[in-house]
Amino acid sequence: MRQPRLSPLAAACAFGLVAASPCLAQAAEPVDLRILAINDFHGYLRPPPGGIRITDPNDATRKIMEPAGGAERMATVVKQLRESHKNNIFVAAGDLIGASPFLSAMFHDEPTIESLSLMGLAISSVGNHEFDEGKDELLRMQNGGCHPVDKCQGPHSFTGAKFRYLAASTIDKATGKPVFPPYEIKQFDGIPVAFIGLTLKNTPNLVSPAGVASLDFRDEAETVNALVPELKAKGVEAIVVLIHEGGFPTGDYNECPGISGPIVDIVKKFDRAVDVVVSGHTHQAYVCEIDGRLVTSGDKYGTLVTAIDLQLDPNSHDVISARAANTIVRIAGTAKDPEQSALLESYDRLAAPIASRAAGSVTETLSRTPSETGESPLGDIVADAQLLATSAEPNGGAVIAFTNPGGVRTDIVKREDGAVTYADIFASQPFRNQLVTMTLTGKQLKDALEQQWADPKRPRALQVSKGFSYAWDASKGDGARIIAARMSLDGKPIDLAASYRVTVNNYLAEGGDGFTVFKQGTAQQFGIYDVDALYAYFKANSPVGPTAGKRIERIN
Numbered sequence: 001m002r003q004p005r006l007s008p009l010a011a012a013c014a015f016g017l018v019a020a021s022p023c024l025a026q027a028a029e030p031v032d033l034r035i036l037a038i039n040d041f042h043g044y045l046r047p048p049p050g051g052i053r054i055t056d057p058n059d060a061t062r063k064i065m066e067p068a069g070g071a072e073r074m075a076t077v078v079k080q081l082r083e084s085h086k087n088n089i090f091v092a093a094g095d096l097i098g099a100s101p102f103l104s105a106m107f108h109d110e111p112t113i114e115s116l117s118l119m120g121l122a123i124s125s126v127g128n129h130e131f132d133e134g135k136d137e138l139l140r141m142q143n144g145g146c147h148p149v150d151k152c153q154g155p156h157s158f159t160g161a162k163f164r165y166l167a168a169s170t171i172d173k174a175t176g177k178p179v180f181p182p183y184e185i186k187q188f189d190g191i192p193v194a195f196i197g198l199t200l201k202n203t204p205n206l207v208s209p210a211g212v213a214s215l216d217f218r219d220e221a222e223t224v225n226a227l228v229p230e231l232k233a234k235g236v237e238a239i240v241v242l243i244h245e246g247g248f249p250t251g252d253y254n255e256c257p258g259i260s261g262p263i264v265d266i267v268k269k270f271d272r273a274v275d276v277v278v279s280g281h282t283h284q285a286y287v288c289e290i291d292g293r294l295v296t297s298g299d300k301y302g303t304l305v306t307a308i309d310l311q312l313d314p315n316s317h318d319v320i321s322a323r324a325a326n327t328i329v330r331i332a333g334t335a336k337d338p339e340q341s342a343l344l345e346s347y348d349r350l351a352a353p354i355a356s357r358a359a360g361s362v363t364e365t366l367s368r369t370p371s372e373t374g375e376s377p378l379g380d381i382v383a384d385a386q387l388l389a390t391s392a393e394p395n396g397g398a399v400i401a402f403t404n405p406g407g408v409r410t411d412i413v414k415r416e417d418g419a420v421t422y423a424d425i426f427a428s429q430p431f432r433n434q435l436v437t438m439t440l441t442g443k444q445l446k447d448a449l450e451q452q453w454a455d456p457k458r459p460r461a462l463q464v465s466k467g468f469s470y471a472w473d474a475s476k477g478d479g480a481r482i483i484a485a486r487m488s489l490d491g492k493p494i495d496l497a498a499s500y501r502v503t504v505n506n507y508l509a510e511g512g513d514g515f516t517v518f519k520q521g522t523a524q525q526f527g528i529y530d531v532d533a534l535y536a537y538f539k540a541n542s543p544v545g546p547t548a549g550k551r552i553e554r555i556n
Contacts, residue, residue, distance in 0.1 A: 224274060239273050366545075
């Protein structure tokens with residue numbers, strides 16, 4: 001965002017060198033543009049449990065949960081925020097699909113694509129979760145058609161997204177070109193505005209490696225900066241970046257105190273031609289100014305819609321001013337959009353018989369939130385379920401099971417009657433990863449556990465099955481945190497030279513989340529899907545409650 005440049009006529013007007021009538025014609029009013037933005041929707045067509053965490057309006061010292069979200073009410077809020085704004089556009093910063101609740105995931109996220117298309121979404125960058133089922137499936141999301149394995153399951157033909165995915169930094173290795181267009185230029189009262197879409201460079205470490213093996217994820221800032229001359233040659237001065245990467249502030253949903261994280265350094269590297277940045281990925285809510293640029297993020301699961309108001313200079317075509325505010329998609333007082341309700345009901349009719357199947361019950365809520373050791377109550381249960389599914393010799397003969405924390409997506413919340421349905425199980429394990437049992441040595445087990453800190457900014461604590469335990473020393477460095485003598489199975493020390501049958505999901509087996517040691521596993525045997533293992537565990541062991549924990553111990 002820069003001060004508007006004066007044309008020769010404007011300069012002459014400023015110094016009184018020409019007659020009044022041309023000067024009056026020159027003094028055109030700025031063009032107003034409203035950009036509505038979301039990020040990290042993750043297929044939450046229904047409101048997420050709990051809603052959004054905000055500062056209590058009546059007590060700034062405490063936080064409260066505000067019920068919010070869901071496609072039906074988000075569509076209403078989008079319509080309201082569009083009103084009285086002639087120039088407007090609805091955009092997104094990725095992870096619209098993937099890690100989705102049952103209603104969307106059962107149909108491979110087709111309902112979410114249709115829902116957002118119905119809302120008038122125009123453009124979205126590609127997030128890492130858009131690649132959960134690989135490049136070809138994401139292309140199907142854009143272009144339509146039936147799923148290659150499950151075929152056509154929905155209530156009508158899937159014709160693909162009416163909005164355009166952008167992926168400037170995601171390059172197809174075979175062609176050397178972006179897998180989706182790098183940018184789109186929209187005209188508002190004759191002023192061109194460019195929207196550049198890109199995902200985070202770290203995507204290959206966050207999704208199944210096999211699904212993105214044909215793609216190269218390039219540096220975010222370098223990609224944007226290389227496009228600036230091309231855009232300027234097309235007469236573009238106003239540039240908005242939609243990036244699936246974000247930061248971590250400490251304030252409320254319209255504040256930005258002490259923001260940290262990758263987005264800060266990325267924005268500082270952007271060419272000064274970039275005016276506005278819509279971010280995501282970190283599931284945070286903020287309205288910031290970073291290096292003189294407006295930077296926003298709208299929480300997650302459709303709980304917020306960001307309204308960004310720009311003023312565009314009709315002469316220079318640049319951004320004169322930019323401001324933004326996040327609006328909560330409140331459950332209370334917000335009407336449901338009837339078109340969205342009809343769409344959801346059409347899918348509900350097909351999904352309900354499966355979703356409502358009884359799985360069992362819980363004695364209390366099973367939380368996915370880890371303790372300071374890295375262990376979580378639901379993580380323990382998921383690992384136990386995977387061990388149960390593969391411990392018999394015909395099923396793999398496993399004695400240990402690990403699961404990645406990112407694969408455990410949401411708590412299993414206790415209802416009044418304690419009942420748990422298949423939909424609840426699916427929501428906590430939505431990726432349908434296949435279980436893989438392999439042989440690893442005790443030394444490889446230790447090496448795999450050391451890789452929990454492969455990304456020091458974001459350690460990933462593997463969840464472990466009953467019978468296995470270990471201790472780690474927080475004061476040690478890479479490769480030395482796991483105390484070998486404290487690794488044990490059923491009370492016996494792990495022999496670093498011995499072999500053990502270990503179950504992980506296929507995401508980990510392919511080296512996902514940086515756990516490359518699992519790629520060394522031998523005698524691999526494929527089993528059932530993780531969600532089916534958890535469902536069977538609940539059927540066999542209900543009521544299910546938190547275990548005693550203490551499988552992982554932290555020293556120092």
